[in-house]
Amino acid sequence: MGTGCGVNGSVAASKSHHGVAVDVNPIAVDCAKRNAERNGVAGRVEVRESDLFENVSGRFDLILFDPPFRWFRPNDLYERATADENCETLTSLFQQVKAYLTGSGRILLSFGTTGDIDYLHELVAQAGLKTEELRKVEGEKDGLTVAYLVYRFTVPSHPVSGCDSLALLASKEPLPRARSRGDEVR
Numbered sequence: 001m002g003t004g005c006g007v008n009g010s011v012a013a014s015k016s017h018h019g020v021a022v023d024v025n026p027i028a029v030d031c032a033k034r035n036a037e038r039n040g041v042a043g044r045v046e047v048r049e050s051d052l053f054e055n056v057s058g059r060f061d062l063i064l065f066d067p068p069f070r071w072f073r074p075n076d077l078y079e080r081a082t083a084d085e086n087c088e089t090l091t092s093l094f095q096q097v098k099a100y101l102t103g104s105g106r107i108l109l110s111f112g113t114t115g116d117i118d119y120l121h122e123l124v125a126q127a128g129l130k131t132e133e134l135r136k137v138e139g140e141k142d143g144l145t146v147a148y149l150v151y152r153f154t155v156p157s158h159p160v161s162g163c164d165s166l167a168l169l170a171s172k173e174p175l176p177r178a179r180s181r182g183d184e185v186r
């Protein structure tokens, strides 16, 4: 999802029989296609233009997304790489994603505390997904401590009740919060 230059789609294709790589930006789609050809995996990955799952069907064992996580309005298609107005793409992703995962399917998603990470966890809890933090790297940006994380989200084997979802949220370590969607945008 949001394949950009196609690196994630090509690596996933090199380890699987069949993959689908999509992006809302047609220039990224063209670039991802050419990179799949260069890396010898074009026969195993279909690359196409799609706003999230608009042009996607089927269920997947693995969905990779390095989403735009700044919540302000992008000025053009290029800025959609980093900006997602009011987290609309992120919200729609978690509203839809379970319909595209196999029972043991997983989502690997990267995110940063320069985005509204609390809102990400709200969406994940609402979707009833289990969260695992796989990687966390801390650094400094504009004088603020920031963290970049990689998460794995999975469908729990037993249905999650409302109380369990809250427990999942409460069990998370508090993360440094740099900004949230309500904050003024520079």
Ligand SMILES: C[S@@+](CC[C@H](N)C(=O)[O-])C[C@H]1O[C@@H](n2cnc3c(N)ncnc32)[C@H](O)[C@@H]1O
Pocket (backbone or CB within 6 Å): 001, 002, 003, 004, 005, 006, 007, 008, 022, 023, 024, 025, 028, 050, 051, 052, 066, 067, 068, 077, 080, 081, 082, 089
């Ligand atoms: C942070 S970039 C990912 C870059 C990619 N990992 C790479 O290495 O090139 C986010 C990507 O998501 C795409 N994107 C943003 N909103 C999208 C949407 N609603 N549906 C599909 N792709 C989207 C952007 O065009 C951009 O290519």
